[in-house]
Amino acid sequence: MLVVPSWSLTSLASAPMTGAATASAEGGLLEAWTRVLSFQGGYNTNVVLLGTILLGISAGAVGSFAMLKGRALVADAISHASLVGVALAFLLHAALGQQERSMPLLMLGAALSGACAVVAIEWIAKHTRLSPETAVATVSSASFGAGIVALSATRRVDGADRAGLDELIFGSTASMTSADALLMAVLAAAALGATLALYRVLTAVAFNERFARSKGLPVRLLDVILAALVGAVAMAGLQAVGMLLVAALLVAPAATARLWTTRVAPMVVVAAAAGAGAAWVGASLSAVTPNAPAGPMIILAAASTFLVSLLIAPQRGVLSGWLRHRRLAATARRVAATASGSRSAGGEA
Amino acid sequence: MILRSGESRAPLALRSLSVAYRGVPALWDVSWEAREGAMTAIVGPNGAGKSTLLNAAMGALRPLAGEAFFWGQTFADVRSRVAYVPQRESVDWDFPVTALEVVEMGSARRLDWLLPTWVRRGTANRGHRQEARGCLEELGLGAFADRPIGQLSGGQQQRVFLARALAQRADLLLLDEPFAGVDSETEGALFQRLRRLCSEGTTVVAVHHDLETARSRFDDAMLMAGSVVATGPAADALSEDNVRRAFAPGSRATVQLA
Numbered sequence: 230m231l232v233v234p235s236w237s238l239t240s241l242a243s244a245p246m247t248g249a250a251t252a253s254a255e256g257g258l259l260e261a262w263t264r265v266l267s268f269q270g271g272y273n274t275n276v277v278l279l280g281t282i283l284l285g286i287s288a289g290a291v292g293s294f295a296m297l298k299g300r301a302l303v304a305d306a307i308s309h310a311s312l313v314g315v316a317l318a319f320l321l322h323a324a325l326g327q328q329e330r331s332m333p334l335l336m337l338g339a340a341l342s343g344a345c346a347v348v349a350i351e352w353i354a355k356h357t358r359l360s361p362e363t364a365v366a367t368v369s370s371a372s373f374g375a376g377i378v379a380l381s382a383t384r385r386v387d388g389a390d391r392a393g394l395d396e397l398i399f400g401s402t403a404s405m406t407s408a409d410a411l412l413m414a415v416l417a418a419a420a421l422g423a424t425l426a427l428y429r430v431l432t433a434v435a436f437n438e439r440f441a442r443s444k445g446l447p448v449r450l451l452d453v454i455l456a457a458l459v460g461a462v463a464m465a466g467l468q469a470v471g472m473l474l475v476a477a478l479l480v481a482p483a484a485t486a487r488l489w490t491t492r493v494a495p496m497v498v499v500a501a502a503a504g505a506g507a508a509w510v511g512a513s514l515s516a517v518t519p520n521a522p523a524g525p526m527i528i529l530a531a532a533s534t535f536l537v538s539l540l541i542a543p544q545r546g547v548l549s550g551w552l553r554h555r556r557l558a559a560t561a562r563r564v565a566a567t568a569s570g571s572r573s574a575g576g577e578a
Numbered sequence: 579m580i581l582r583s584g585e586s587r588a589p590l591a592l593r594s595l596s597v598a599y600r601g602v603p604a605l606w607d608v609s610w611e612a613r614e615g616a617m618t619a620i621v622g623p624n625g626a627g628k629s630t631l632l633n634a635a636m637g638a639l640r641p642l643a644g645e646a647f648f649w650g651q652t653f654a655d656v657r658s659r660v661a662y663v664p665q666r667e668s669v670d671w672d673f674p675v676t677a678l679e680v681v682e683m684g685s686a687r688r689l690d691w692l693l694p695t696w697v698r699r700g701t702a703n704r705g706h707r708q709e710a711r712g713c714l715e716e717l718g719l720g721a722f723a724d725r726p727i728g729q730l731s732g733g734q735q736q737r738v739f740l741a742r743a744l745a746q747r748a749d750l751l752l753l754d755e756p757f758a759g760v761d762s763e764t765e766g767a768l769f770q771r772l773r774r775l776c777s778e779g780t781t782v783v784a785v786h787h788d789l790e791t792a793r794s795r796f797d798d799a800m801l802m803a804g805s806v807v808a809t810g811p812a813a814d815a816l817s818e819d820n821v822r823r824a825f826a827p828g829s830r831a832t833v834q835l836a
Contacts, residue, residue, distance in 0.1 A: 297673065297674075299670070356600075358600070429686075432675070433683055433686075435673070436669070436670070436673045436675055436680075436683075437664065437668070437669050437683075438668075439633070439638060439662070439664040439668055440662060440664055440683070440742075442636070442638050443636050443638070443657070443660070443662040444657065444683075444686070445654070445657045487674065490674060491674050491676075491726040491728075492674050492675065492676060492679070492726070493674050493675060496674050
């Protein structure tokens with residue numbers, strides 16, 4: 230039997246957007262949405278929206294390299310592990326008698342436990358015969374279990390700001406202050422900048438690690454840097470997208486971009502654009518729709534883009550592949566028909 | 579120039595090199611020298627440690643014991659003089675990169691890695707690109723320069739990798755099964771190209787599977803099965819007798835733990 234933890238229900242209930250909830254009361258949903266989309270939803274809404282878009286850009290770029298390196302799911306492990314860190318940081322904070330939620334402390338907890346997850350994955354992959362995928366899957370699910378246990382422990386703390394913790398799981402842009410958004414934007418921008426600066430080395434290592442090592446590139450260090458970049462995006466997205474869904478924001482835009490492109494540079498650009506678009510549409514929709522948390526809306530937007538791309542992408546899309554196959558089959562049948570025609574004609578002669 | 583090995587100036591010299599993977603020996607007490615300007619085939623059964631030998635020599639694997647010297651120096655000192663072509667299977671061929679971009683990775687100097695392409699405008703960059711294009715053309719791939727590598731055939735992919743090695747203008751080529759998946763006509767052309775490099779003084783060391791071509795096309799051979807079975811001129815080292823010994827079941831040296 231599936232037991233839905235109570236925190237998931239409360240977080241869904243506590244997620245309505247305050248920033249533009251008033252806007253939806255004034256006119257139609259579409260009108261309100263257009264207003265937020267065109268950055269006329271008020272200062273705080275704009276700041277949060279812009280910050281989330283920057284997060285999308287950064288997630289697209291960083292996610293591209295994680296995917297090319299074959300480590301897309303590391304983001305998943307980091308986000309699951311950050312559950313543990315956030316819960317422990319929360320408990321520590323409460324034990325020290327603090328009532329207010331401290332975002333930097335929660336982020337620090339998330340970062341530390343995320344780093345532990347990465348170390349565990351790399352250690353298992355290097356020192357055992359298990360495949361890297363198995364290492365990622367094991368660490369990811371183990372941390373999720375640990376995270377749920379740690380979260381249940383936080384429920385026993387009285388008087389503390391539990392709602393704030395719930396929001397971190399599914400993401401909520403409504404409760405974000407301008408300062409929160411700024412912190413997110415700075416982290417996202419730093420990850421983006423580092424990714425662009427290391428563009429060539431990251432590409433070389435992802436493509437052909439042994440060759441990169443023979444050329445003297447610090448392969449191990451670059452692995453650590455890439456994991457740190459993924460971690461930085463995950464931390465940045467903690468509040469807006471939520472711990473459980475931030476991994477999807479790293480993977481979906483990159484997967485979408487790979488369908489449309491055949492080179493790394495265009496892929497990174499398209500992935501960044503797809504991430505930005507998903508953040509823009511998802512966060513603004515969430516702002517005007519009651520009871521629609523931002524994280525899932527952003528991920529749904531990113532997933533829809535992926536689904537459409539999967540169908541209609543020119544080279545690697547399902548439709549184009551199907552059409553190519555049909556055309557080829559028709560030609561093959563025609564060739565076979567003329568061949569058997571001439572063969573029987575030749576046989577009779 | 580400081581000679582660390584003291585004695586040998588061979589392009590590649592291994593001294594009692596032993597390597598293990600998680601307690602299982604892959605390479606045991608290998609001592610061997612590559613002759614300058616010669617083409618040497620490294621031959622042996624599957625699991626003989628041929629790829630391990632190349633990787634350990636370049637310091638990608640930490641040996642249990644022993645050392646590898648390049649012209650009497652460590653690999654880190656002479657990196658730019660050595661070009662390495664890894665095994666086909668070690669690469670993701672669906673990677674979004676064009677043939678030309680792969681070759682350009684070969685000619686990249688140290689600083690280039692840190693500068694994005696759009697910064698390195700001007701003649702230096704154009705020279706690079708021109709050089710990379712030239713290497714592709716030399717191997718008959720000029721028309722495929724801007725194709726994603728995933729759209730090339732196995733033999734073409736292998737040639738792209740060789741073009742990348744050419745672009746490095748190295749003095750020593752370390753090739754891990756460079757002719758895997760290459761048709762015999764292309765193989766002949768590649769051998770000619772390598773032969774020309776050798777006549778210009780380049781040393782070629784290639785892990786090679788085919789005994790016939792190993793005897794006929796290479797100067798020297800190093801026959802191994804965990805440890806060295808025979809070395810010397812290809813025809814001698816790869817004598818029927820030696821080959822039978824190396825390929826016999828259980829030929830890999832069993833290690834006596836002291």
